[in-house]
Amino acid sequence: MASSYLELRExxxxxxxxxxxxxxxxxxxxxxxxxxxxxxxxxxxxxRTPMALIWEMIRQRKKGxxxxxxxxxxxxxxxxxxxxxxxxxxxxxxxxxTWGVSxxxxxxxxxxxxxxxxxxxMSLGLRYRAGAMGVPFLPARSMLGxxxxxxLGHIIKEMNCPFTGEKLALIPALNPDVxxxxxxxxxxxxxxxxxxxxxxxxxxxxxxxxxILTAEEIIDNSEIRRVPDRTDIPFLCVDAVVxxxxxxxxxxCYGVYEPDFNxxxxxxxxxxxxxxxxxxxxxxxxxxxxxxxxxxLGLFPVKDILKATSGARMGHGG
Amino acid sequence: MVAEVTYNTAELVCISxxxxxxxxxxxxxxxxxxxxxxILAQKTHAKGLTILFEGGVIGPFVEPGxxxxxxxxxxxxxxxxxxxxxxxxxxxxxRGYVDYGFLGGAQVDQYGNINSSFIGDWNKPSxxxxxxxxxxxxxxxxxxxxxxxxxxxxxxKKVDFITSPGYLxxxxxxxxxxxxxxxxxxxxxxxxxLGFDDRKGVMCLEGLQPxxxxxxxxxxxxxxxxxxxxxxxxxxxxxxxxxxxxxxxPEKRYTSPRGE
Numbered sequence: 001m002a003s004s005y006l007e008l009r010e011x012x013x014x015x016x017x018x019x020x021x022x023x024x025x026x027x028x029x030x031x032x033x034x035x036x037x038x039x040x041x042x043x044x045x046x047x048r049t050p051m052a053l054i055w056e057m058i059r060q061r062k063k064g065x066x067x068x069x070x071x072x073x074x075x076x077x078x079x080x081x082x083x084x085x086x087x088x089x090x091x092x093x094x095x096x097x098t099w100g101v102s103x104x105x106x107x108x109x110x111x112x113x114x115x116x117x118x119x120x121x122m123s124l125g126l127r128y129r130a131g132a133m134g135v136p137f138l139p140a141r142s143m144l145g146x147x148x149x150x151x152l153g154h155i156i157k158e159m160n161c162p163f164t165g166e167k168l169a170l171i172p173a174l175n176p177d178v179x180x181x182x183x184x185x186x187x188x189x190x191x192x193x194x195x196x197x198x199x200x201x202x203x204x205x206x207x208x209x210x211x212i213l214t215a216e217e218i219i220d221n222s223e224i225r226r227v228p229d230r231t232d233i234p235f236l237c238v239d240a241v242v243x244x245x246x247x248x249x250x251x252x253c254y255g256v257y258e259p260d261f262n263x264x265x266x267x268x269x270x271x272x273x274x275x276x277x278x279x280x281x282x283x284x285x286x287x288x289x290x291x292x293x294x295x296x297l298g299l300f301p302v303k304d305i306l307k308a309t310s311g312a313r314m315g316h317g318g
Numbered sequence: 319m320v321a322e323v324t325y326n327t328a329e330l331v332c333i334s335x336x337x338x339x340x341x342x343x344x345x346x347x348x349x350x351x352x353x354x355x356x357i358l359a360q361k362t363h364a365k366g367l368t369i370l371f372e373g374g375v376i377g378p379f380v381e382p383g384x385x386x387x388x389x390x391x392x393x394x395x396x397x398x399x400x401x402x403x404x405x406x407x408x409x410x411x412x413r414g415y416v417d418y419g420f421l422g423g424a425q426v427d428q429y430g431n432i433n434s435s436f437i438g439d440w441n442k443p444s445x446x447x448x449x450x451x452x453x454x455x456x457x458x459x460x461x462x463x464x465x466x467x468x469x470x471x472x473x474x475k476k477v478d479f480i481t482s483p484g485y486l487x488x489x490x491x492x493x494x495x496x497x498x499x500x501x502x503x504x505x506x507x508x509x510x511x512l513g514f515d516d517r518k519g520v521m522c523l524e525g526l527q528p529x530x531x532x533x534x535x536x537x538x539x540x541x542x543x544x545x546x547x548x549x550x551x552x553x554x555x556x557x558x559x560x561x562x563x564x565x566x567x568p569e570k571r572y573t574s575p576r577g578e
Contacts, residue, residue: 125405
């Protein structure tokens with residue numbers, strides 16, 4: 001499964017790590033992702049989802065991808081129905097507690113057509129962190145004794161601590177081939193400022209071989225240098241930067257916009273009532289028909305976007 | 319006699335479990351009813367209760383009427399003390415900073431094991447549920463309160479799948495597995511408040527919800543329940559608790575009646 005340490009280092013050593021401009025179009029950035037690789041998705045659940053990149057990946061008809069994500073929401077449904085993936089590594093998969101269990105997830109997983117590889121939320125975070133640290137595993141005191149670890153079989157191991165003799169779970173490193181991450185601000189070199197919840201994104205960026213960022217706003221490098229303590233992802237690991245305002249819709253971007261709850265309700269109703277056919281209709285209308293991502297955004301009523309935007313400005317801060 | 323206060327079973331579970339959260343403590347709350355109950359506790363008897371959400375937040379004051387459908391979204395961070403990574407907020411439990419984990423679940427068994435992954439055989443499930451999220455970590459690392467509706471198919475002898483570990487097979491099997499801290503603390507349902515026998519790691523009946531009887535609780539439980547000697551009857555939700563609950567969740571998205 002995992003590459004050897006020296007192979008992982010070599011991939012990083014081969015990267016152009018110089019301070020250079022990496023601004024690309026959405027389609028150029030997604031063209032960096034080959035078929036049949038492991039793509040880690042930043043954000044969590046319906047927060048800071050790199051939807052613009054997912055939109056473009058589906059349109060470029062990527063195949064055979066394995067995805068990992070801390071918690072999977074509606075984008076998981078879309079990637080399954082579009083045929084982009086049959087293997088998702090995550091800790092929870094559904095739109096949200098008030099919307100019920102995803103019928104798409106159930107359809108593909110219960111039939112055995114797709115694999116939902118379940119890890120606990122913290123253990124998935126430790127997998128990325130081990131990957132980011134360049135160590136093969138991290139010890140943990142969770143993922144012991146449960147059927148979640150039992151079902152993973154040989155992928156997860158236990159050992160007695162050589163210092164204390166206590167039983168520990170060994171959480172294996174995860175080094176994705178590609179990371180796709182949406183941030184509030186990035187400069188053309190890839191220095192990124194994340195507003196609000198960082199989720200696992202700093203670890204994902206450092207664990208992955210290729211890192212593609214979308215940003216609400218591309219800012220000048222001088223703005224980064226003015227507050228270097230606010231940089232969450234360093235340019236060294238970033239390969240492409242795409243400006244994508246409202247690039248998470250209908251999901252949220254902390255301090256910039258809340259989810260478009262009307263759109264989420266509409267999607268969930270369609271998905272729950274018509275299952276795969278409903279999501280196919282959705283993909284046709286929102287993913288395949290619009291010519292550009294701006295055209296996709298044009299399908300969201302202005303008043304809903306304004307509501308989502310003002311909701312994020314009240315009381316949260318960016 | 320005092321005018322009768324009306325409430326549904328979800329409201330009862332929410333209010334009853336909120337009462338268990340003491341002022342000054344730290345609670346790691348899952349999405350849905352646990353989130354609402356933790357906020358309710360903060361607005362009633364436990365103003366100094368610190369809430370953690372797995373999205374990565376310490377001590378927020380979530381705004382009434384703006385309850386987040388996920389514990390990983392910005393509404394969870396309202397007026398928080400700190401925002402940090404998901405991995406790091408979950409690790410606070412491993413370090414020992416959390417007094418209670420607070421979860422829901424599809425099934426819980428006599429040893430307090432929680433299932434939120436599969437109904438039926440995991441290789442050929444009749445229902446694939448959303449999964450653990452942080453549940454496995456919370457149940458492995460903290461003392462856990464579970465809030466749920468009381469039904470025979472939910473309080474089962476043995477869960478179909480142990481997503482979040484309680485006392486595993488009872489006795490010291492949890493410790494033997496390496497889970498030396500935490501464990502199942504309470505299960506709060508619309509019929510009862512249940513605890514666990516320290517030595518056997520088995521669920522026992524500690525309190526009855528208003529109007530419930532030992533027989534009714536047993537009838538709706540899939541395994542024989544031990545009854546504690548000092549069995550008590552819980553007081554019903556007060557008008558004040560219900561008033562605040564309705565301010566927090568005006569559309570009853572989290573406390574919709576369950577067909578009663």
